[in-house]
Amino acid sequence: MIDAQLLRAAPEVVEASQRARGADEGLVARAAEADAERREAIADFERLRAEQNAFGKRVAVASKEEKPALLAQVKQLAADVRQASERSAVVEARAEELLRAIPNIVLADVPAGGEDDYVVLREVGERPAFDFEPRDHLELGELLGAIDMARGAKVSGARFSYLRGVGARLEIGLMQLALTRALDAGLVPLITPTLVKPEIMAGTGFLGEHADAVYRVESEDLYLTGTSEVALAGYHADEILDLADGPLRYAGWSTCYRLEAGSAGKDTRGIIRTHQFDKLEMFSYVDPAQAEAEHARMLAMQEAMMTDLGLAYRVIDTAAGDLGSSAARKYDVEAWVPTQGRYRELTSTSNCTTYQARRLAIRHRAEGGRTAPVATLNGTLATTRWIVAILETHQQEDGSVVVPEVLRPHLGGLDVLEPIR
RNA sequence: GGAGACGUCGCAUAGUCCGGUCGAGUGCACCACCCUGCUAAGGUGGAGAACCCGUUCAGGGUUCCGUGGGUUCAAAUCCCACCGUCUCCGCCA
Numbered sequence: 001m002i003d004a005q006l007l008r009a010a011p012e013v014v015e016a017s018q019r020a021r022g023a024d025e026g027l028v029a030r031a032a033e034a035d036a037e038r039r040e041a042i043a044d045f046e047r048l049r050a051e052q053n054a055f056g057k058r059v060a061v062a063s064k065e066e067k068p069a070l071l072a073q074v075k076q077l078a079a080d081v082r083q084a085s086e087r088s089a090v091v092e093a094r095a096e097e098l099l100r101a102i103p104n105i106v107l108a109d110v111p112a113g114g115e116d117d118y119v120v121l122r123e124v125g126e127r128p129a130f131d132f133e134p135r136d137h138l139e140l141g142e143l144l145g146a147i148d149m150a151r152g153a154k155v156s157g158a159r160f161s162y163l164r165g166v167g168a169r170l171e172i173g174l175m176q177l178a179l180t181r182a183l184d185a186g187l188v189p190l191i192t193p194t195l196v197k198p199e200i201m202a203g204t205g206f207l208g209e210h211a212d213a214v215y216r217v218e219s220e221d222l223y224l225t226g227t228s229e230v231a232l233a234g235y236h237a238d239e240i241l242d243l244a245d246g247p248l249r250y251a252g253w254s255t256c257y258r259l260e261a262g263s264a265g266k267d268t269r270g271i272i273r274t275h276q277f278d279k280l281e282m283f284s285y286v287d288p289a290q291a292e293a294e295h296a297r298m299l300a301m302q303e304a305m306m307t308d309l310g311l312a313y314r315v316i317d318t319a320a321g322d323l324g325s326s327a328a329r330k331y332d333v334e335a336w337v338p339t340q341g342r343y344r345e346l347t348s349t350s351n352c353t354t355y356q357a358r359r360l361a362i363r364h365r366a367e368g369g370r371t372a373p374v375a376t377l378n379g380t381l382a383t384t385r386w387i388v389a390i391l392e393t394h395q396q397e398d399g400s401v402v403v404p405e406v407l408r409p410h411l412g413g414l415d416v417l418e419p420i421r
Numbered sequence: 422g423g424a425g426a427c428g429u430c431g432c433a434u435a436g437u438c439c440g441g442u443c444g445a446g447u448g449c450a451c452c453a454c455c456c457u458g459c460u461a462a463g464g465u466g467g468a469g470a471a472c473c474c475g476u477u478c479a480g481g482g483u484u485c486c487g488u489g490g491g492u493u494c495a496a497a498u499c500c501c502a503c504c505g506u507c508u509c510c511g512c513c514a
Contacts, residue, residue: 045483047474053483055495056441067494073494075494078493078494363470
């Protein structure tokens with residue numbers, strides 16, 4: 001949620017942000033109006049309530065004989081208080097609803113426009129060249145006995161898979177590599193719940209435009225999370241953090257569940273886009289002044305993983321219209337996928353500035369001892385989809401795959417994955 | 422799943438039976454100042470969160486005693502529902 005203060009003081013900033021996103025500009029004026037109405041209603045109620053409280057003190061010390069007369073007098077006041085209280089509750093709920101509907105203010109130099117208006121910041125690494133016809137990740141996965149889509153579909157339906165043998169080991173090795181690096185960088189590992197309450201899901205902004213991608217467990221009124229970001233953001237909800245010693249940094253390891261309702265027909269082959277996968281996610285709570293530096297730090301960690309895994313990649317600065325509602329800026333790292341002849345997103349890192357924190361009531365002590373919302377940032381450090389780029393990039397003519405050196409210690413020293421027959 | 426106990430301001434507790442002078446006492450921790458050669462001890466004062474009005478660095482007000490309802494002129498206190506914690510019993514891939 002954005003700062004209501006900003007809505008009053010500089011609505012043009014909010015409107016500019018909406019414009020860059022291609023979102024509804026009129027929402028700004030409607031929210032500002034509702035906010036004014038809300039404040040008026042609150043003032044009204046509080047004046048009446050103060051009067052009633054003062055009266056209550058008189059009743060308390062009145063003698064038995066005086067009481068009936070006083071009580072008769074205050075009846076009308078009590079009714080007025082009740083009415084004003086109900087009105088202010090209604091108006092307040094409406095104002096908050098509109099305020100929450102406004103997505104985060106995008107940072108000033110984020111490219112405007114939609115999905116295709118990203119800016120490529122850099123391309124790194126050499127795209128692999130083959131003197132044979134490269135196989136795609138699923139073909140390789142089947143040769144290696146690593147990926148089984150057919151049985152995934154038999155047991156759970158489309159977009160479910162089994163990772164078996166070296167596939168399962170690759171996944172775990174990848175997570176372990178990422179975890180090791182997270183620990184080296186001082187992050188605290190967390191294995192997070194994957195079922196969360198509605199208010200946590202809403203607080204992180206995933207019930208907005210992403211609502212159709214979310215699994216809901218109706219019998220319990222809980223949501224399955226599509227990323228551990230949700231539980232990581234909720235971890236410190238309603239708390240006042242001590243950031244005097246620097247940011248609070250976490251690495252969340254969890255299975256992720258996504259409905260992929262909007263992607264019918266897209267990426268149906270293999271494990272590029274499945275309903276269930278694993279991810280190691282970085283998450284930081286920082287002083288808002290340090291948010292951009294933290295964002296750069298996360299991106300650097302992601303790029304180091306790409307480089308060390310021998311993947312060719314590029315970094316894009318996502319356009320405003322393609323940002324989630326919580327993000328003020330997002331960088332994606334995309335790896336080259338040889339058989340697709342294009343870059344595919346492997347990681348994403350978002351600076352949510354104070355947006356999530358305000359929704360989830362996560363504050364710290366700012367100057368003068370005042371509380372102020374923190375900034376939150378998140379970024380992928382490893383995920384199942386990486387297996388696609390690793391298999392395809394490091395494949396050999398016979399269908400074997402060379403294991404990147406950094407992964408070998410996490411695969412019991414295995415250096416080449418061999419076809420099973 | 423069943424039975425019982427509990428949920429108060431950072432922590433620990435008082436207050437709840439018998440509604441008002443309780444937004445709330447005490448201890449510890451915390452901050453400032455005083456005292457002491459230093460430390461410890463001691464003294465005085467301060468200190469929660471959210472929001473509204475006002476100020477620009479004065480203040481005033483409202484709300485918050487697990488959450489949400491209800492009763493009442495008035496609820497930490499009475500009633501209802503829910504959530505959570507603990508104990509015992511049952512069940513368990």
